[in-house]
Amino acid sequence: MPFFRYRSLDEIVAEVERLGLSEQIKFADKVNELLKPLKVGERKIWNSLGYHPMEGCDGTSDGRPSALTWRRYERFASGGGALIWFEATAVTPEGRANPRQLCLTDETAKDFEALLNMVRKVHKEVFGEERILCGLQLTHSGRYCFEKPVIAYHDPALDKKRGIPPDYPVISDDELDRLQDAFVQAAKLAWKIGFDFVDIKQCHRYLLNELLAAKTRKGKYGGSLENRTRFAREVIQRIRDETDGKLMIATRLNAYDGPAFDSTGKPMEYPRPFLYGFGCDENDPLAMDLSEPVQWAKELVQLGVKLINVTMGNPYASPHIGRPFDKPPIDGYEPPEHPLVGVARHFTATAAIKQAVGSQAAVVGTGYSFLRQFLALAGEANKRAGLVDIVAVGRGAIAYPDYVRDLLQHGQLLVNKVCLAVSFCTALMRTKEHPLKQAPTGCVPRDPLYAEIYRRLGLTKRH
Numbered sequence: 001m002p003f004f005r006y007r008s009l010d011e012i013v014a015e016v017e018r019l020g021l022s023e024q025i026k027f028a029d030k031v032n033e034l035l036k037p038l039k040v041g042e043r044k045i046w047n048s049l050g051y052h053p054m055e056g057c058d059g060t061s062d063g064r065p066s067a068l069t070w071r072r073y074e075r076f077a078s079g080g081g082a083l084i085w086f087e088a089t090a091v092t093p094e095g096r097a098n099p100r101q102l103c104l105t106d107e108t109a110k111d112f113e114a115l116l117n118m119v120r121k122v123h124k125e126v127f128g129e130e131r132i133l134c135g136l137q138l139t140h141s142g143r144y145c146f147e148k149p150v151i152a153y154h155d156p157a158l159d160k161k162r163g164i165p166p167d168y169p170v171i172s173d174d175e176l177d178r179l180q181d182a183f184v185q186a187a188k189l190a191w192k193i194g195f196d197f198v199d200i201k202q203c204h205r206y207l208l209n210e211l212l213a214a215k216t217r218k219g220k221y222g223g224s225l226e227n228r229t230r231f232a233r234e235v236i237q238r239i240r241d242e243t244d245g246k247l248m249i250a251t252r253l254n255a256y257d258g259p260a261f262d263s264t265g266k267p268m269e270y271p272r273p274f275l276y277g278f279g280c281d282e283n284d285p286l287a288m289d290l291s292e293p294v295q296w297a298k299e300l301v302q303l304g305v306k307l308i309n310v311t312m313g314n315p316y317a318s319p320h321i322g323r324p325f326d327k328p329p330i331d332g333y334e335p336p337e338h339p340l341v342g343v344a345r346h347f348t349a350t351a352a353i354k355q356a357v358g359s360q361a362a363v364v365g366t367g368y369s370f371l372r373q374f375l376a377l378a379g380e381a382n383k384r385a386g387l388v389d390i391v392a393v394g395r396g397a398i399a400y401p402d403y404v405r406d407l408l409q410h411g412q413l414l415v416n417k418v419c420l421a422v423s424f425c426t427a428l429m430r431t432k433e434h435p436l437k438q439a440p441t442g443c444v445p446r447d448p449l450y451a452e453i454y455r456r457l458g459l460t461k462r463h
């Protein structure tokens with residue numbers, strides 16, 4: 001029985017009440033504020049809706065966008081969302097999470113430029129004016145690098161999940177210093193190409209997020225909050241200096257990591273105090289303690305960050321936290337909580353960060369896709385209450401790229417186009433049936449192209 005079986009707003013409101021989440025999840029009666037223009041830094045964009053970074057695992061083997069990547073961004077460009085957050089792009093070839101992840105280097109820069117120019121052109125053709133904000137997510141995948149994991153410290157549960165032995169070497173301070181250069185170099189390239197902003201990615205337990213939780217690491221990148229945030233701080237300062245403050249800097253930030261979960265959906269054993277997660281209550285890591293994320297967000301705006309995209313969880317160890325779902329991914333588990341509890345957790349964390357940074361930065365909210373046709377009404381309520389500035393969708397972006405156009409045209413989202421949160425997109429990313437141990441990903445229920453890839457891989461029978 002799926003969790004989501006609400007045919008009307010009244011039904012989902014009743015469920016929210018039954019779960020005791022009425023304080024966290026509210027719905028407006030119609031969408032209005034989200035469709036108004038908004039200023040982000042010095043830029044004015046035409047609405048407060050957007051697309052989260054969504055990898056398609058479809059780059060070329062040397063990290064350039066492919067025809068499928070172009071197709072995805074063309075759909076976003078004509079879909080109406082004003083914020084287009086280009087997907088995870090590695091700053092070095094070794095930092096890629098999969099063999100088809102994009103990678104920005106001198107050699108691939110021209111291909112990114114062409115992709116970006118296409119997005120701006122298509123948007124202008126469809127909407128008459130170009131009033132969007134396009135940014136690129138810069139990443140190093142850390143322990144999730146597909147060639148060779150790079151770990152900042154030993155995390156017992158995450159090491160176990162990935163089969164990392166206790167004597168596996170930890171990246172040194174010198175190597176981290178050098179890696180800063182790669183982020184700065186990639187940011188300058190992105191600026192040259194014409195991106196409006198770069199995202200220094202600190203989420204989903206990739207390297208910079210792992211560093212935020214490096215409480216057990218020795219040396220200048222571990223221990224105190226000041227040390228754990230050093231890498232991102234120095235990178236941001238250097239990008240600011242080397243672009244004369246002209247490139248907007250954003251960050252996608254995990255406000256809460258949570259503990260790792262096993263294949264049955266139970267938290268893996270953890271020590272107390274729990275020293276392996278950012279934003280976690282050390283005595284009960286299943287609960288958030290947002291004091292450090294709030295403190296860091298306040299510092300980020302002092303450093304000049306103008307856009308903070310709040311997210312959480314680890315897609316490999318706690319997928320239900322990051323993307324509340326109805327049906328688990330093939331490497332996942334049945335949700336250990338009602339997905340609306342997960343949505344409420346996202347809204348709570350985003351509101352706390354928004355409250356901390358005030359008008360100094362625009363805050364983007366995550367975790368909306370589970371709400372299907374009601375997501376924009378929840379976003380509108382959050383926006384009206386000042387709990388978020390921009391509402392973006394992740395899975396909803398690939399299921400329903402033209403969701404903003406429909407909102408403009410029909411005043412609501414169409415039930416037969418929304419994301420179903422059934423994790424087929426993740427199944428494609430992680431399938432062992434493909435020679436590359438992954439397939440290009442997109443929305444299986446809503447996009448025939450991916451339904452066909454899914455069928456051809458024989459996944460229909462398994463999932």
Ligand SMILES: Cc1cc2nc3c(=O)[nH]c(=O)nc-3n(C[C@H](O)[C@H](O)[C@H](O)COP(=O)(O)O)c2cc1C
Pocket residue numbers: 052053054055056087088137203204252311322323324366367368369370392393394395396425426429441
């Ligand atoms: C197929 C797929 C690709 C994703 N790619 C990225 C990515 O490149 N960068 C990132 O920060 N998050 C990525 N995410 C996470 C989403 O951006 C988003 O945080 C998550 O799906 C929850 O939002 P939603 O409820 O709107 O889907 C990805 C998620 C999926 C399912």
